[in-house]
Amino acid sequence: MPDNLPEGLLEVQSAMKEFIASYITPYGDVSQDQMPGLLKEVREASKSAGFFFKTQPEEFGGKPASTLELTMLREMLSAANSPLTGAIFGPGPGVLHSSEGRLRSEYLEPVMRGEKRGAFGFTESDAATRPTYAVIDGDDLRITGHKSYVTGGDKADFVSILLNVEDQNGEKKGTAMVVVDREAEGVNIDRRFSSLDGSSHVSMKFDSVLVPKTQIVGKLGEGMPRALGNIGNVRMMVSAQATGMCQWVLDFIELHLKAPHRTGTPLGDKEGVRLRFADMRIETYVARSALYRTARIVDSGDNSVNETIATKVFCTETAGRVVDWGVQLVGGQALVEGHPLQKLYRQVRALRFVEGASDLLRINLAKGRLELEKGRL
Helix, strand or coil, rough: CCEEEEEEEEEEEHHHHHHHHHHCHHCCCCCCHHHHHHHHHHHHHHHHCCCCHHHHCCHCCCCCCHHHHHHHHHHHHHHCCCHHHHHCCCCCCCHHHCCCCHHHHHHHHHHHHHCCCCCECCCCCCCCCCCCCCEEECCEEEEEEEEEEEEHHHCEEEEEEEEECCCCEEEEEEEEEEEECCCCEEEEEEEEEEECCCCEEEEEEEEEEEEEEEHEEEECCCCHHHHHHHHCCCCCCHHHHHHHHHHHHHHHHHHHHHHHCCCCCHHHHHHHHHHHHHHHHHHHHHHHHHHHHHHHHHCCCCCHHHHHHHHHHHHHEEEEEEHHHHHHHHHHHHCCCCHHHHHHHHHHCCCCCCCCCCHHHHHHHHHHHCCCCCCCC
8 A cells, every 4th residue: 555655665755755846846837948957957866866776777876676666756756747757767778678798788788878769669550461570581580560659769779679580481489579770771660640648659660671680689489578577567657657647636626626716615615526526536546555556566576467457457547537527627727728637638548558558458357367367356
């Protein structure tokens, strides 16, 4: 539960509250002109406070935090509702964790130093006749396919893609996560687009791209487990972001309901309004309870795939309802461009697709239980 944290984490929680009060809250609305300078200031302050290194491995000077600690901190930062919070944590290794040789020296290490940027290619094109695949060609892989939704791919130096591997005779050899340079011959961006929440993406084609087998992350056959391992971490991050949004909305709406109103009495005096506000608080309470329980399961080392799925679905759908109810209680002004709820309303819808659409995750959860006997109540 959020209220039953170890003493050490309570100290970290207190330190983050002070950090937010000092470096995030005072700035309120940040203009585009202010953003670069303020992001740099927050980043340097985060390094001094030690937060920057909590997402980085020890071999790169980091002090990696547990899933529970990161969940707590990410929820707090989301509840601050500021674009400046994006500068607090340093870059993590993602799917490149434990990479060796050339992958480590030319990709992982530059990423950790902030010199290179990677993207993750998972989603296949609906128009593709077959999933992205690679044919073994001596010491190389020849990659063909189409990844339709590569977030941040336009600014990435390389993309880590999940694909199927086969030999020259078409025999299946398993899945692999492969690092492909953005500027490699045969790699083409056929579409650039932005989504409702303002994030940027690309559709990327691979036309017989030749890549050394040394750029397979881990071993051949480990592609799907590595992809799911990274996705699990992101699902927990998104879940914490969602419950943080809920907390911000609840605080905002509480002030709105207590404020003077044109009817002569505060909106919070109306029974119907109170019922809706109660539902918002109930669902947020349950979502946060699930979030923190799952974080502890992940830290225990037990199989947590189904629990992470359940948490991601419930937390993001709860956030969608809480933000929507918040808009309804504020009224039309909440949809005016520039209103904080208008921005959250756009952002929160995307969370139900990030790292797995809700209904697809429901199907996976049922499969995990019915066919694999995984998961718990």
